[in-house]
Amino acid sequence: MKKILWTLVLLLVVVAGCTDESDNDDGETTVEVMMFEGGFGSEWVKDSAESYMEMNEGVTIDVTSSPDIHQQLQTRFLSDDVPDLIVPGPSFDIQGVIREGMIAPLDDYLDENAYESDQAWVDTFEEGQFNLKKDGNTYGIPTVFASGYxxxxxxxxxxxxxxxxxxxxxxxxxxxxxxxxxxxxxxxxxxxxxxxxxxxxxxxxxxxxxxxxxxxxxxxxxxxxxxxxxxxxxxxxxxxxxxxxxxxxxxxxxxxxxxxxxxxxxxxxxxxxxxxxxxxxxxxxxxxxxxxxxxxxxxxxxxxxxxxxxxxGWGGAWYIPEDANQKDAAIEFLKYLSSEAEVEKMVESKGLASVVKNTDDAIQSDALASALGVLxxxxxxxxxxxxxxxxxxxxxxxxxxxxxxxxxxxxxxxxxxxxxxxxxxxxxxxxxxxxxxxx
Amino acid sequence: MMKILNQIRQHIFLVIVSILVIIPVIWVFVNSVKPSSEILLAPLSFPSKIDFGNYVSAWSDAGLGVGFVNSLIVTSISIILIVFLSAMVAFVLSKKQFRFKKTIQLSFLLGLMLPTFLAMAPLFLLMNKLDLVNSLVGLVLVYVAYSLSFTIFILIAFFNQVPDSLEEAAVIDGCGPFRVFWNVMLPLVKPGLISAAIFNFVGIWNEYILALILISDDSMKTLPLQLANIMMIQQYHTDWGALYAGLVLSIIPVTIFFLIFQRRLIEGSTAGSIKG
Amino acid sequence: MQHRNEKWAIIIFLLPATVLYFLFVIYPSIEALRMSFYNWRGLGTKEWIGFDHYKYMFVDSSFINAFLVTGKYILFLMPIVLLVSIIIALSIAKLIRTRWFNLYRAITFFPYILPAVAIAMLWATIFNPVSGMLNGILEAVGLEEWTREWLGRESTAFGSVVFVTAWQMVGFYSVLILSSILNIPEELLEAADIDGASRFQKNIYVILPMLKDILQVVLIFTLINTLKVFEMPQLMTGGGPNGSTEPISLYMYEQAFSNFNFGYASAIGVVFLILTLIASVLTLRITRGDRS
Structure with missing residues (x-):
């Protein structure tokens, strides 16, 4: 009997241990990224996260990606424990969340300078694709160019x-x-x-x-x-x-x-x-x-x-929740992610096109070029x-x-x-x- | 001659049934060792070469390994708790007289009728408030709660068979209620406890809907969730082999379990429901 | 002294299970009723809307469709499962005391222990029109005109889902009925033999009447399990094409966890409960009435 009880207690402790989220409070910043993983994959983000972490000591970019990320996001939003940066994917009711005021408007940030540049961040994007606005505020920032069907x-x-x-x-x-x-x-x-x-x-x-x-x-x-x-x-x-x-x-x-x-x-x-x-x-x-x-x-x-x-492109864009713990750090990483150099890498290696200006030339895929041509x-x-x-x-x-x-x-x-x-x-x-x- | 004809007649229907059960399983197994490209383009052929790579990708890339471990933890802890807690209640409901006995009995009976679906949304919100979403502890607690009714009523039938005189004798010997329960009663209803454990094993190991609602974090997903996940992921990639390998991996443990406990499962299932 | 001690013991025995049960089973069920009067998406404010959700069900064509589809599942699954289980049980019972008995019994029972998720996915791959086994076999034996998109067309999707659900359920009920048959006193069967009853007559007039009780149990179990059908449509067809395989359970899940209409989903849950109760009582009534 005792044996069984002890095993039980031990197991419970082990399980409880699994669910404990350990928080580091020693000056380290962790930016939690949750993104939809569809046909575009997620490697391009994970690669940029790696290089970003190498350059910025004390910053951890934690990327979670899944085809059913919307379920995890819903849970996180419900419990007010939101990640810092998200790509919600097609099944998440992002507009509903925006209506509830749970996504931060990004206009002020967009007027800041872009990553290592004198140019305003907003001016680095192609305008035509940049229309994720509600009531005059911009909420989403797309980086990958997505055509329709x-x-x-x-x-x-x-x-x-x-x-x-x-x-x-x-x-x-x-x-x-x-x-x-x-x-x-x-x-x-x-x-x-x-x-x-x-x-x-x-x-x-x-x-x-x-x-x-x-x-x-x-x-x-x-x-x-x-x-x-x-x-x-x-x-x-x-x-x-x-x-x-x-x-x-x-x-x-x-x-x-x-x-x-x-x-x-x-x-x-x-x-x-x-x-x-x-x-x-x-x-x-x-x-x-x-x-x-x-x-x-x-x-x-x-x-x-x-x-x-x-x-x-509402589902495929980047958003920052209003209650995110690391808003500024998330913005910094997003600026890095949407910088010409990083986007060019993405365009070259993953065959994706982008809405960031001056990256068309990096397109090596004729297929993608032809899609842009149609537009x-x-x-x-x-x-x-x-x-x-x-x-x-x-x-x-x-x-x-x-x-x-x-x-x-x-x-x-x-x-x-x-x-x-x-x-x-x-x-x-x-x-x-x-x-x-x-x- | 007549006899052979007779035999054929007796067997033909059952042979058809058996084929319907066995062939799909063989089909999944054959496909699980095929390269992905052959699965779509040459579905009925035998594999050109036997390739266990699908298993590796199902186990590690698709997260079935994680799901397997999670399922093992959740199932074993849940079963121990279910059997133990249910036995305590069943013992009291079977052997003791007290004031709210009818009420308690009825409310547990109600649990047999309440469909899990009814409370899907509120259960999720409650768990979320308690911070038990995406937690194996939360899943265990819910599994235990939802299995109690069924297990209690199976066990009451077993406790009822124990003659009252045995308990009285133990009390006269100076045993307190806990000793009576532990030393006298539990050994006597052991077959019932084992049946209950086996049944709950099958139910919880295979459970999908509650887990689907309560677990969305990949590292906490149980085996059925991870399996369904493969189907999701497979839609975005072209790794069909992993799907079949995943199916085999999820079928094997229950099959082994079935082979070991076959008798008890089959006979126990009938005993439980007829008595209940 | 002894008495008070006993009272405490009873409380301690009951407490853990009762607390868990009331917290996680009873409370959410009551909460479902309360939530069904609110419009709430899980985020933001709850809005009291009275019976609006219940009224909306009467104009919500998707709900009406799901309601009818659930009825269709019951209409098809109950007789199929009952009939097939009886035939299997009778066939196996005849082989008692042969080496085949245990083998057949085990094989029939086997699908019951497999995860429903695995069964759904397994059959989805078999029904796949281009890489699936079914069309492959049909082509191989020259029945090409029989090949079709089994899960992709309304004419066959529902039947396919019903088939797989029955495939999963039948084993358990066969074994249940089988054990009842084996409990029938030998003398009764021998008496029938002496009277010169054919095998068919023996089945109909001697064995079946003895099985009334167990068949009633089987009917109720099938009914309740059919109401809960979820994995098969969710994973095989997603409820399609055009909602033709979508039961209430799946519609409710989608309302709660895809559209996040928690209030509306709760209202559907309450209706679902009432349906379950009515169906159970009806079945009991009908089978009871039969007896008298």
Missing amino acids: LWWYDEKLFNDQGWEVPQTQEELYELADQAEEQGKAVFAIPGVHPSYYFYGIYLPLVERFGGEEALLNAYNLEEGAWQSDAILKAAQESQKMVEEGLFMEGTFGINHTEAQTFFFQRDALFAMAGTWLEGEMADVIPEDFKLRALNQPAVANGDGEQLAPIST QESSGSYAPTAINDTYPELAGNIVDLYQSLMLGDITPEEFAEEAEAFAEQTRNNDNVEKVDISW
């Missing part, structure tokens, strides 16, 4: 076959016939993650049909906006794409890394993803693969402006994912509807009708705060 193709394959990149939906259907002769499908898409093809196919089609106005009306929950002509036509066009057999067999039951593997095996002509694609799939990209981006094709008789998709060549940009930032539940519901449409379970008319019903549900729900979406 673009289409990607293999230039080598197209050259070998003598194919042209499709400029219109008509050309796309012609290309489909040629691809079929080669036993290839046009798209390999992650069927079980419908947001890929909702943001990569559907919303661009809405833009092509009705311009950004159609999208903005829908995003701002205007009555009837989800049943507009553009919404309906885009749904009909999507249905047609399925009926014309543009999608790879089995593609509606696989996830995105699987779909992308088929794309890189040249079983399909296009994949849709953001700029993280190359880094995410590095292991399986053949050496002679020439990954290039293209903007989605136009439609006949459309009113759209052929805008290029950008990511609003530069278009007449303007729009942010399809903005609806997910503001009304995540609504966006999720409509994305699910779109999946049903693509699976042939509902008609385009039903899609529009039910989407409008979801929008109405959100419009009438006083517990959801309404925001004026624009880009």
Whole structure:
């Protein structure tokens, strides 16, 4: 009996010991960084943290990264024990946290000098991508450049076959016939993650049909906006794409890394993803693969402006919690992380593009350069994912509807009708705060 | 001839059932020693070479090793506490008469009906307030609390079988209530204690939902959480092999446990529910 | 003296378990009821909104969907699990006193002890349309037109999840029923043999009536466990496609821990409890009524 009790007590002590967080109070500063780890990885931050610690004795940068970091963050915010610097990722309700005043506005810091420079920090960023503002205050600082969902193709394959990149939906259907002769499908898409093809196919089609106005009306929950002509036509066009057999067999039951593997095996002509694609799939990209981006094709008789998709990037940016213990130290590290030298290293080694000025030249990846090219060549940009930032539940519901449409379970008319019903549900729900979406 | 036909008829259904159980496990095992690229592109083929690298990456990179240790700690401590605390309550409820006996009995009975889901959100907030989120101690306490009802009612059945005369004899010999419990009662209900321990082992070792709610820190995750985590991570990388290796690693311990305690598990499960 | 001593002993015996139980099981359940009247995202202020959450359930199409899906799970799982378990139990019972008995019993029981997470992931890989075993086998035996995106389409996703849940549950109930069969007095079965009953007649008229009690237990267990189905849909389909496999439990989890609507999630929890109670009582009633 005694033995058992003692073991028990001992075990409890051991376990309790595990959970104790030891705090060093001997002049050491620990900056706790918690970041989302997606296709961009987290090595570029960890590398910079290493070099920063070597230069600054007494400062420890502790980086935690995980694909489900949002769960850990939620717990930390609830218990008022926040980390010092965060990248929340796509699943965290960062706007809600900002609304509650739990994220520090960064405008004052941005007016300070940049890392080892006379230039104001804010001037070191490309302006176009720097719009994570609420009520006039800037809260988030993006460092990695993220495009919206673009289409990607293999230039080598197209050259070998003598194919042209499709400029219109008509050309796309012609290309489909040629691809079929080669036993290839046009798209390999992650069927079980419908947001890929909702943001990569559907919303661009809405833009092509009705311009950004159609999208903005829908995003701002205007009555009837989800049943507009553009919404309906885009749904009909999507249905047609399925009926014309543009999608790879089995593609509606696989996830995105699987779909992308088929794309890189040249079983399909296009994949849709953001700029993280190359880094995410590095292991399986053949050496002679020439990954290039293209903007989605136009439609006949459309009113759209052929805008290029950008990511609003709320989830991928850096934030500093209002109650962080080491705000200043976190700012210093963030300045270092976003300094030209560090960003160039990141751009070179990880194949990521950045929103920090003068780092374009360091881009060694042709794929990334082509994605930037899409943006530069278009007449303007729009942010399809903005609806997910503001009304995540609504966006999720409509994305699910779109999946049903693509699976042939509902008609385009039903899609529009039910989407409008979801929008109405959100419009009438006083517990959801309404925001004026624009880009 | 007739006899063979008869035999086939008797076995065919059970053979189909057995195949449905065994083949998936074999499939996972074969894939776990395949290189990642072959898993996606040549799913049904046998591995071109046997490669245990997947296990290494599942165990260390994907954190299954950490999960294994955490699960071991949490499960063993929880079981000891559950069995011990439940036995104390079951003993009193079975053998003693006192004022609030009915109330206490009923409130524990209520625990059998309350779905864990009901209190998901408040439980999380309570644990958060007590600073027991992301803590193995917190997880142990919750596991113990949620296993009490079930274990108490199994054990009451065993205590009821012990004749009262034995306790009376011990009291006459001058044993206090604690000695009676420890020296007389516990040895007599040992089979019950062991059954309870085995059942709680399976339940807690495999538990997912409470852990999912209460643990988000990677270093505190239990085995099922780490396993589910592999699936998450796998979506962002192309290391499919680790997923299968992780599955095998999570199946092996319970299988060994099952082989050892098979009899008791199977017979105990039926005994408990019929009596209860 | 002896008496007071005994009183203290009883208190000491009861105290630790009772404290844990009331703190971590009873208190959160009561708190759920209270929280269901507030709008609260876990951060910031709580706002008293009365019955708004409960009213919202009637217009929340996702909740209504989850509610119906849960009903569908019950409708399919209860009869399937019951029927398959009975057949397995009867088949194994016939082999008693052969070397096959223990083997089959162990194999059938085996899935029950595996972690639900592992089972869900295991079958998710089998159902994978391109790298999965199921489509692979279908292609290999020339049934290509049968291959499909099992978990990706509404027509098959629900059935697949039901299948895997049954795969996990059946073993336990088979063994439960089996042990009841073995408890049936031999004389009864012998008497039936003498009367010249066929095997089928013996099963229906002699064995099944003897199993009423245990079948009632099985029904209630299946019902409660079906209401709690969580891992399978969460890990296999994420509740999709378009919510077709999403039960209340998963919807509630998402409301609480993805959308952080703690108040609304609590209200769903309260409804969930009421449903569980109603379902249990109903099952008891129906099976009891059957008996009289």
